Amino acid sequence: MTVDGITVPILDASTVYDAASRAGIQIPVLCHRKGLHPTGGCGVCTVEDTTSGRLLPACATPPCEAMSILTDSPAAQQARRDALELLLSNHPADCEAPCQLACPSGLPVPQMLEAVTAGHWHEAARLACDYPVTCGNAAPCEKACRRRPMGGAVAICVLHRWLASLAPQAATGRCRPPAIPPARFRSRMPRPDEATMLALCAEPGPRRVPDVTPANFTRDCAAYEAARCMQCGCRKPDACRLRALCAETGARQSAFAGHQGTMARDRSGAFRFDAARCVLCGICVRTARLMQASIAPAFQGRGLAAHIAPPLGRSWSEIPSEILSACAEACPTGAMALVPSTDREEQKNADRPERV
Incomplete structure (x- = not known):
């Protein structure tokens, strides 16, 4: 297999992304995270295979010797930009x-x-x-x-x-x-x-x-x-993967108009979920699954109504804190984050002299 004209050994690589990464060739990803099962759902890792003439999700496509992959062809770049602008529209x-x-x-x-x-x-x-x-x-x-x-x-x-x-x-x-x-x-x-x-x-x-x-x-x-x-x-303004990718590709938030996602916000202790920032990458769902959580974030609804929420009418407070912390750390957009929790002792002392 070749990637950008460089011969890349497949060996035991399970995806085009893995093979390219081992050769030091970086392909942008958003919904992919090392150690988690790939889905290729966001479209950000799109590459072009000139052998078949197809656009492929690098993080979910098995490699083969006949492939000739271009990571930055005009078609691949446009596909990434379109994918990001669709995410930004919601x-x-x-x-x-x-x-x-x-x-x-x-x-x-x-x-x-x-x-x-x-x-x-x-x-x-x-x-x-x-x-x-x-x-x-x-x-x-x-x-x-x-x-x-x-x-x-x-x-x-x-x-x-x-x-x-x-x-x-x-x-x-x-x-x-x-x-x-x-x-x-x-x-x-x-x-x-x-x-x-x-x-x-x-x-x-x-x-x-x-x-x-x-x-x-x-x-x-x-x-x-x-x-x-x-x-x-x-x-996570400085660590948001979505923001970095949009800057790299020149994606515009105004490219697609129409349905806007919910702006609801939920909180449990130090954990906060901001639905407006969620891009449905599924990293939190797969992270919790890897940790074998009994109660974890899950996909709810279909189509434009799809969203992330606790399952079966449960609340965020019912999900173990270690699961929520891991999901917040893994979230690429800041939709899930750890925020200051209420310090009850300091609140009790609120009537003491105004000096911190």
Whole structure:
């Protein structure tokens, strides 16, 4: 077999992808993961066999000596781009939250607010100190907040200033440059209806902070405002395989219009499932199967209604935590992720002096 003009020994390779990988030839994959049974469902690993004139999924096609594989032929590249754009058409989610993109210091706003909601005050203060306030009272992050027309923007600037004032010694000095490369691929959440947007918030109520001055701010105020956040951003923005592939191929989220997937979000302890980010690659299903889980994520529904969920009406909390952790680690898009769980001891101490 030849791959891109290089003779590649088949030996005991079970797929074209395996044979090429052993020869040091990289073929992009999304739904494939080492150790799991291949499916070839996403279409990202498409290659062209010039012998047969066919496009083949490299991760699921057995190799044979007569094959002459091209990994980057125009036809293969177009097939990959089409596959990715179809996935993006049903991926109504942000890579970075609008508030983070608008923040001059690059503060990871959703992470800070998530830490506050979970009662992880030290982590929230560390982020606030590592990304200092540089916008005065302009609050561009709040102007970009999707909650703005629904009860007012989350009081991000007030929280930022207040947290930084509580524990200035928490700074680590690891503040990264704020600029996000403008050419970087970014998926964007289309504007859903108000009911859907509010359903993504732990607290649908209106803003209670009148201005950007943190005077008389308390932990209760902080927890309330943080819970109003929609958590638009991805938990794996720099490790998302889908994002990297879209950047490589020039895929566009707007290429295909039509049905948009559900924007529901479920949580169990430190595990969070964001349905809008799921591309139905099945890695979580196969990972759980490999671990011989008795209750595990499964495919539900058919066609456009297909989705990942616990089986037989079960809840995510019924799936063992080690299974959920393994699935979150394996997920290539951030649909499954580990997030800060509520620190009950810190919550109990919420009425103690306002000092972290």
